[in-house]
Amino acid sequence: MTFLQRVDPPALCRPVRNLYSQVMIAPAGRTAYIAGQVALDASGELVGPGDHAAQARQAFLNVKLALEGVGATPSDLVRHNIYVVGHRPELVPVIFGAAREAYGEPWPPAASTMLGVEALGLPGWLIEVEATALLPPTKVSPGVD
Template sequence: MPVTLLNPDGIMKPDVYRQVAIATGTRQVHIAGQVAYDAEGQLVARGDLAGQVAQAYRNVAIALAAAGATFDDVVRLTFYVVDWKREAMPDFIAGIEQAARELRISPAPASLIGVSALYEPGVLVEIEATAIVG
């Protein structure tokens, strides 16, 4: 496997992602920000952060597969969340956990960036992914 994920001793060990990704592959895959649209272009889970996180993860999985990659190859995720407040963390985590169960994935290193808005009203989250494929 070209990616090893770990949480080293001496820094926080979060449950929903890993702090370090070690990649040994040769091909980089960069997935543009994915939001909670379905294949027909309809916004899924309007007003529901957990539902939108799960749908955005599904879209990342589809994009990775198109590039010959899986979440096992992901070395970094970046989340952009509209009007982020710490109180939203349970809903955010619920969306990640739903996607993890459904897609059978492990959490990659991630950053969460609060933004005032995304490109269209109603879109609550956007996920970018970077993968390294052997």
């Protein structure tokens, strides 16, 4: 959305692989804080046991569904925190590739942090994604009390 401003100050290096922005500026408005999403489908079943790509795809799909639930889209994202059990460098393109599949194009280059962690909330969970989005001022959030 045009109301979000992505800034990459020239004093900082360009974002690695252009997967994120160094700074996001959002005007005053309503903000959605999305709880950490893991690879649980709508029935609560774990998708892709042992598979980082499958779990990432489901976790990012869950973020997208949460955004849709409040009248937003991935382009409204201002921040991602991505937690990865057993992180290693070769998982970066796997995880972001799965995210692109879930979000579609265009890719939202939100401010982003990826962290390797020892474990998540329950055994078998490999990926958790929490996100922050600015709700567009002209949209009304369906299903919000």
